[in-house]
Amino acid sequence: MDYNFNEVEKKWQQYWRDNKIYKVDIDHDKPKFYVLDMFPYPSGAGLHVGHPLGYIASDIYARYKRLKGFNVLHPMGYDAYGLPAEQYAIQTGTHPAVTTEKNINRYREQMDKIGFCYDWDREVRTSDPKYYKWTQWTFIQLFNSFYCNKCQKAQPIGKLIAHFEEHGTDGINAAESKPMSFTAAEWKAMSEKEQQEVLMNYRLAYQAEALVNWCPELGTVLANDEVVDGLSVRGGFPVVRKSMKQWLLRITAYAERLLSDLDNVDWNESIKEVQRNWVGKSMGASVIFKVEGKDIDLEVFTTRADTLFGTTFMVLAPEHELVSAITTPEHRTEVEEYIAHAKNRSERERMAEVRKVSGAFTGAYGINPITGAKLPIWIADYVLMGYGTGAIMAVPAHDSRDFAFARHFSLPIIQVVTKPGTEPTDPATWEESFDAKDGVMVNSGFLNGLTVKKAIERMIQELEKLGVGTGKTNYRLRDAIFSRQRYWGEPFPIYYKDGMPYAMDESKLPLELPSIDEYKPTENGEPPLARAKNWVTEEGYPIETNTMPGFAGSSGYYLRYQDPHNDKEYFSREANDYWQNVDLYIGGAEHATGHLIYSRFWCKFLFDLGLSCKEEPFQRMINQGMIQGRSSFAYRVNIEKLCEHAVWYQLKDKKYGVEFVRDFKDGRRRFDFFCPEKGILIEINRVGNLEKVVEPWKEYANEKGYKLLLVPIADVVRDYVKGTNKVEQKIKDLIAGKDVPAYEEVQPLPSTPLFVSKNVTDREVFSDPIHVDINLVHNDILDTIAFTEWRDDLKNALFLFEKDKDGNNVYICGSEVEKMSKSKYNVQNPDDLVEKYGADTLRLYEMFLGPLEQSKPWDVQGIEGTYRFVRKFWRLFHNENNEFCVSNEPATAPEMKTLHTLIKKEEDGIESISFNTVVSAFMICVNELSDLKCNKREILEPLTVMISPYAPHIAEELWHLLGHDSSVVNASFPIYDESKTVENSFNYPISFNGKMRFNMELPVTMSAEEVQAAVLAAPEAQKWMEGKTPKKVIFVPKKIVNVVI
RNA sequence: GCGGAUAUGGCGUAAUUGGUAGCCGCGCUAGACUUAGGAUCUAGUGGUGAAAGCCGUGGGGGUUCGAGUCCCCCUAUCCGCACCA
Structure with missing residues (x-):
């Protein structure tokens, strides 16, 4: 065997470990660079070749930056809380910590074999009390904060209390669950419990009765991003809507910042778009409709205030709180039946019936605040309680859902918008609604003749003048449900006094997860933590039995890496000032709505608190494709x-x-x-x-x-x-x-x-x-x-x-x-490939496969090509007898050109994350050097440094064979010299009418006239000239000559 | 339905950003060597044609001396969102 990768790779992995080559500390003499992989959840199945793809890419980037003189932070750790380990615990009784530990060890073993440059001294695990102490700490800060809309910033809840004491709610503009109004005197007259209830309306971490996604199979609630198509993402179990008392994070307070700051990060457009959709900003108006004969106001949100003249009925969500108050006796039975029917369906059933029109008339009428027209009020489940106000003004002529509803129940349709330049037609003849957002108003009183855009503005003015509506911005984003009825998660540092939750003192942290004898909910449906003995404070108050969700621990982990062993604070000022935020974040696109929204929120909150110096956690992000x-x-x-x-x-x-x-x-x-x-x-x-x-x-x-x-x-x-x-x-x-x-x-x-x-x-x-x-x-x-x-x-x-x-x-x-999966028997395990071809070959091959961000199939045979390349590389440094043989003679011009061409390509390729082209450039370079039979130190030494980010083991071996004592990791990347790549002649493609016909070697110094003369005089040219004189000759230096005949 | 992305040999892909289409690798073909192997090396390999040549970047149009690249229209595939008022 020529190159014994097995022996070499083991040797250097040991050397790196023993000498802590990858340990980094703050170094103010060097610029920092922070490269991070998305936090892995250590699953029982171990890694397949798809997982390390991103890790290899970030590893190459980190090593490259280090060679370029940066102080690179490149840590790794584990998102160790998670449902699979807990499900396993319920089935087998094995403590989830045991399963998790085992899985982590397997992950670590697999990662070590691939030769990553992680600073393992900084490893964190979300289930480690030393880590989750700070997750709990952050929760307490959230609990003790409210969001001030005026200063667009989180503020201590104490400020709010002080304000209440002096002015009541007067002058308060804060993010809240529902509007509140009281005087200072009223505040002071409240009992402690009442005051606590009021504060819950403002806290950033608050408890509320909320309509939640309840998953009976998992025995827990789930956040919106953990539910897809009415099924749980983990396990695929059905999810139903249920009202329960839950902890929530007031992420909606940050909606605007989460949206607008997307412009300041360097992420790919599709992920930004997903986030924009998730926040779902829409600008419109809130309009108040009186209910006929009752002292009830119905608030409606609409983005099309211009169509107010065209509204012919109103619809409430079946869960709307005013339904029972407005329903007339003769319609009560029908309405109640409809509500019961809607309630008993799961989310999934409801989604499946999307296009089926159903509803019930309440018997009540709303009054159009502009026209005074009587509008029948219906209930229907096509109106969602979770969006806007849960009530709409229906404009059947210009909304497809309202149109379908009106047709089904024979309700009137009035056209109020026309296509510019056309006359209104009879809606009775229409096949579908006219939803166009550009058009001209008709049948609309003072709006007639205005464009839709103008009409919206005009109508909002009118509504505000009459005091029956205001311009309003609405967001689709919901507050994040933060409690889970599970065992394997962070306990809440919360205890109950008089039924009201209170935050524990920070000195009591971490509040450690107690051991319990079984991991199931209790017989009366309480979360597993209710099984814990003495789950009370020193004073005897009961402690919260819910635990935090998976995203709690992963929201701020990138900050903890900056100062992972600090037991006084989350992370030090000095560490954060130096490392700041992540410069390059690599991971899958599946976190677009979950982790990436939550950690941005977390970071913004810590920024408001003055803890994080940056408002966005991840400056640049790359999402690797699936293998x-x-x-x-x-x-x-x-x-x-x-x-x-x-x-x-x-x-x-x-x-x-x-x-x-x-x-x-x-x-x-x-x-x-x-x-x-x-x-x-x-x-x-x-x-x-x-x-x-x-x-x-x-x-x-x-x-x-x-x-x-x-x-x-x-x-x-x-x-x-x-x-x-x-x-x-x-x-x-x-x-x-x-x-x-x-x-x-x-x-x-x-x-x-x-x-x-x-x-x-x-x-x-x-x-x-x-x-x-x-x-x-x-x-x-x-x-x-x-x-x-x-x-x-x-x-x-x-x-x-x-x-x-x-x-x-x-x-x-x-x-x-x-898809790569066990059940399809198509899983390619990285360990087997490392065993057979070596880690360097695997690293090169995974990068060679194609652009990082694209999905691509794994081709088992293709790896042979990079394997050949690695050995060919080795052979540059060795003679036929596999003896190390490098010459000290100076390099020739062609050799230098090959080297510097590669330097340029590697720099450009790594910066633009096109690692595949860099590997290809390595192959071209090695092919050329092999043809030139080049074994000169002047070429091979920089080449060794250059390949080290991709193939660190063989690079380290050759680096030492070249006579160096320290690691190649500490070398410097060679400097590109353009003059080494320029030639004094260029082989021009000569084309006629745009078609390439032959090549001609010409000096680069030649003038356009000289080139034209030389080309036209060439014997091959005669054939294409057909005796004619050229109309024009295009000459682009070092590119092309085109003769137009 | 809305939004985003993609489309180049048998396959994965490349193309200095408007300048020789197919680099690099797999696969394939032929040959060499040989302790016959799923090893290594050498040469060839977009289609068609004996050749000159012609055709060729999902399809159709356009701009240009010149288009894989820019513009317009269409098609297909993938991903995301989706009763969002």
Whole structure:
């Protein structure tokens, strides 16, 4: 063996560990750079090749920055709280900490093998009390803060109390759950409990009765981003809406900042867009409608105040609190039934019925504040309680949902907007609503003739003048539900006095997670922590039994890395002033609405407190694409399908003189073939299956007057093998009108699995693809022996081969690109690849695969190419006998050109995160140097430094062989010298009318006239000139010459 | 339905940002060597054609001396959001 990667990689990994090569500290003499990977949750399955993709990229970036003279912070740790470990604990009784520890160790082992440059001295785990002390601490700060809308900043709750004492709510503009108004005297007259309740209306971490996503299977509530399509993201269990007392974070207070600060970060546009959607800002108006005959105001939010003349009815969400107050006695039953119906459906059912129109009339009427018109008030679940005010003014002419509703319940439709330059038409003739946002107002009193945009402004002025509405900005973002009814999470530093929650003193932190004997909820449905003994404060007050959600610990972890061992504070002023925020954040795009929103909120809050010097946590972010698996398939013969196919071949096209149809269905019964003319039913199946249906089917056939034939597949197969025609004869007899027994007992066939090779004719008709472990397949050829040993049920498998080009029998597998997963047997484990090719090869290959941000399939064979490259690289430094052999002669100009071209490409490539092109540039460089037989130190020494971010092990080995004592990590990146790459001639492509015809080597100093003369004089040019004079000659120095004829 | 992204050989991809389309690697073909191997090395490899050449970056149009790249229209795939008033 030429290069022994196994030995070399182990040696240097040990050296790095022993000498703490990757340990970093604050160094004011160097600029800082912070490279971070998204916090991994250590799952039981370990890493597959998709996971390290981002880690390798960030590792390369970190190493490169270090070579460029930066002091690079590059830490790693674990998001250690999580549902899987807890689910496992519920099933097996194993403490989640034990499972988590085991998984972490496995992750660490796998990561170590790939040679990452993490400073492991800074590792954090969210489940470590030394860490979650600060998660709890932050929660207390949130609890003790409110958001001042005037100064757009979080403020201590004490300031609010002081204000209440002097002025009551007068002059307060704060983020709140609901509007409140009281005087200083009233405040002072309140009991402590009442005051605490008032404060809950303002705290940034508050407790409230909220409509939550309850997941009965997991026994907990979930945040909005943890629910997709009405199912839990973890586990895929159904979720229902339920009202419960919960902790929430008032993230909505930060909606505007979360939105506008997106402009200040360097993230890709699609993630920003997802975040913008999630915040969901819309500007419009709040309009008050009186309810006829009642002293009730209905507040409505609309973005189309211009259409107020076109509103013909109103709709409330079924959960709206005023529904029962406005409903008239004669409509009460109907309304209550509708509410009950809406409530009993899960989120998922409700979503599935999106386009189904339903609703109920309350009997009440609202009054249009502008026109005074009477508007019937309905309830319908197409109006959501969670958005706006849960009530709408319906404008059926210009909103598709309102239109559908109006049509369904025969409500009037009035057109108020026209397409510019067209006349209004009768809405009764319309097929759909006219939703256009640019148009001209009609039928709208003082708005007539205005554009939509102008009309909105004008209407808001009018509403404000009349005191019946105001301009208002609305956000889709909801406050984040922060409690989980689970064990494995941070306990809340909260105790209850007189039923009201109070924050513990900071000196009591960390409040450690107690041990309990079982991880399930209690019998009366309380969270698992209710099982803990003595879960009370020193004074005897009960402690909160909910725990915090997964995103609690991961929201501020990047700050803790800056000062991970500080037990006095979250992180020191000095550390934060130096490291600031993350310069480059790499991870998957799946965190777009969860982690990335929450940590931005967390960071902004800490910024308001003056703790974090930066308002945004992650300055630049790159989202790596998924690595998909390439699954292999073997094709298992489905005898039933095969027999059906064979028999159908005989029946079709009236071969026996009568027409047969396939797949005949009658109610729940299904038969393979049916002859309508003769009333013949035929079913082909296994003996066992036929025996089950023979009696009921006979009965059915009798009733209908059909003739029935149940054909055991054994008969079809035996006919085929023995050359008999028993089945055929029976069918012919039936057609001829003879009596044939419906079913005759036969010996079943022994079931031997049979597999057909991919290209066998008609394979797809009679076989089913089954996933094959990719380790049993090489170049799509199945190792049939290993395959039969793979699983017990395949022991006796037989194969129908095809011939390869040399005439040998081979079994060819099919393939498909799918998600990498255990169940598809297509998981590529990095450990195996490190074992076989070395970590450097794996690192290079993962980068070589393609642009980091794109999803791409994993090609098992492609890695050979980078493996060859690594050894070719090694050979530059060694002679034929694998002896280290580097010359001290000065490098030639072409050698220097090769080197400096690479320096430029690597710098540009790394900065623009196109690592794939850099690997390709390395290959080109090594190919050129090999051709030049270059083994000069002047070239190879910088080259060693340059490859070290990608292939740190071989670089370290060669660096030491070159005579250095310290690590290559501490070397300096070579400096690009443009003069080394310039040539004094350029090989010009000469084109005629834009088509490239030939090349011509010309000095770069030549003037345009000289070039033109030289080109036209060239013998090859004559052929293309066709004797004409050129109209024009385009000359772009060092690019092209184009002759226009 | 709305929004975003993508489309280049058999495959993963590259193209100095408007200047020789297909770099690099896989695969494939041929050859060399050999202790016959899923090893290594050398050469070739977009299509078509004997060749000159012609065609070719999802499709159609346009701008330009010149378009994978810019503009307009269409198609397909992927991702996100979705009764958001």
